Amino acid sequence: xxxxxxxxxSLIVQKGGISIINCAxxxxxxxxxxxxxxxPGKGPALLIAIxxxxxxxxxxxxxxxxxxxxxxxxxxIMDSQPGDSATYxxxxxxxxxxxxxxxGTTVTVRA
Amino acid sequence: EPEVTQTPSHQVTQMGQEVILRCVPISNHLxxxxxxQILGQKVEFLVSFYNNEISEKSEIFDDQFSVExxxxxxxxLKIRSxxxxxxxxxxxxxxxxxxxxxxxxxxxxxxxxx
Numbered sequence: 078x079x080x081x082x083x084x085x086x087s088l089i090v091q092k093g094g095i096s097i098i099n100c101a102x103x104x105x106x107x108x109x110x111x112x113x114x115x116x117p118g119k120g121p122a123l124l125i126a127i128x129x130x131x132x133x134x135x136x137x138x139x140x141x142x143x144x145x146x147x148x149x150x151x152x153x154i155m156d157s158q159p160g161d162s163a164t165y166x167x168x169x170x171x172x173x174x175x176x177x178x179x180x181g182t183t184v185t186v187r188a
Numbered sequence: 189e190p191e192v193t194q195t196p197s198h199q200v201t202q203m204g205q206e207v208i209l210r211c212v213p214i215s216n217h218l219x220x221x222x223x224x225q226i227l228g229q230k231v232e233f234l235v236s237f238y239n240n241e242i243s244e245k246s247e248i249f250d251d252q253f254s255v256e257x258x259x260x261x262x263x264x265l266k267i268r269s270x271x272x273x274x275x276x277x278x279x280x281x282x283x284x285x286x287x288x289x290x291x292x293x294x295x296x297x298x299x300x301x302x
Contacts, residue, residue, distance in 0.1 A: 109289040111289075113293075118295070119295050119296075120194075120281075120293035123290060123292070126290070166230070168231075170289055174236070174289055175236060175244060176233060177233070178231040178232070179230065181230060
């Protein structure tokens, strides 16, 4: 059962542009929605997270938008930089604290 | 900043051999996890561990797998008889009691079964 669906699989953006990654979930018991950033050869690192009681959370250039009724959430990377080139995973968990990951999006920022 | 450390970074083994992957979680964390990522696929939950026992395990975590916290700092994943399909990157993660959903991951062990 694919509990978290992520798209696109990859995207290329120019430096200074906006990267948008979308995720949809099925399990209404999920109550925590993090985004992880992964560089080659490294483990996933928590980037930003949101709970369903808010519709948006912003940390620096990274923003999560959350639509509870549609069971969707997205990551926006504003003013994308070459150092943002990485694989981004959305995830979700409930009261079992077990993360279900999306398939990942490889973001390439061209200088 | 405290981090989860994993050793070795790469492990090559022959099919049927036993391997032990080692992790040192963040020192004040109480909950420990193993996840794996087959090349090109999503990160998958294997097992969670708390208070010296398994809290939950996935279908992947069959009788060939076991976990142990042999002392106050290490957390290990043992695969008794490796199969080709066990080849993957294995990530250890830990979290504290205060923000239990905020998992910190190690850099992983790349396991190659030949």
